[in-house]
Amino acid sequence: MGTDYYPRTIIGVRLPWTKLFKKEWYKERVPYTQLPARHKERCDSELHDTATFCPSCGCRLEREHMRIVALTPEVTYDNDEGDIEFHDWDVSRAGEPDDYADIFIGFDFVEGEEHGVLLQIDVTAFDKKKARLKADLEEIGLWDDDSFGLWSFMFISC
Numbered sequence: 001m002g003t004d005y006y007p008r009t010i011i012g013v014r015l016p017w018t019k020l021f022k023k024e025w026y027k028e029r030v031p032y033t034q035l036p037a038r039h040k041e042r043c044d045s046e047l048h049d050t051a052t053f054c055p056s057c058g059c060r061l062e063r064e065h066m067r068i069v070a071l072t073p074e075v076t077y078d079n080d081e082g083d084i085e086f087h088d089w090d091v092s093r094a095g096e097p098d099d100y101a102d103i104f105i106g107f108d109f110v111e112g113e114e115h116g117v118l119l120q121i122d123v124t125a126f127d128k129k130k131a132r133l134k135a136d137l138e139e140i141g142l143w144d145d146d147s148f149g150l151w152s153f154m155f156i157s158c
């Protein structure tokens with residue numbers, strides 16, 4: 001385990017994480033197989049469908065999880081892989097998926113992993129792509145003229 005840094009470049013907008021996502025906590029029953037041995041051996045496992053703790057041994061029967069939820073149905077977030085999708089645009093984040101991360105949405109996204117950084121920008125398609133990106137982001141109220149540009153940043157993976 002370690003932290004990996006990948007340099008990335010994207011032409012598009014930078015948006016704060018909180019404009020696209022929120023964290024949501026939910027409760028889940030601990031599966032019977034994951035309950036402690038002391039509980040399985042000594043307690044009645046059918047007692048507590050609604051209890052948070054076992055009244056006999058005190059073990060936790062419910063746990064809280066956090067998931068990330070997109071604020072608009074146009075955007076999707078994969079809670080397992082961390083992938084973000086918005087139409088067919090390139091989407092990346094700098095930093096962990098939390099309230100301080102930035103999201104970059106745009107085009108001509110290149111990962112600089114092989115033989116240095118490689119970047120080719122098709123300038124003939126530039127205006128069309130920018131107009132289409134603007135229209136897609138305006139539809140969900142997230143176009144920001146001032147934040148449009150060439151962004152070079154580190155994608156950090158832990």
Ligand SMILES: [Zn+2]
Nearest residue numbers: 039043054057
């Ligand atoms: Zn118990």
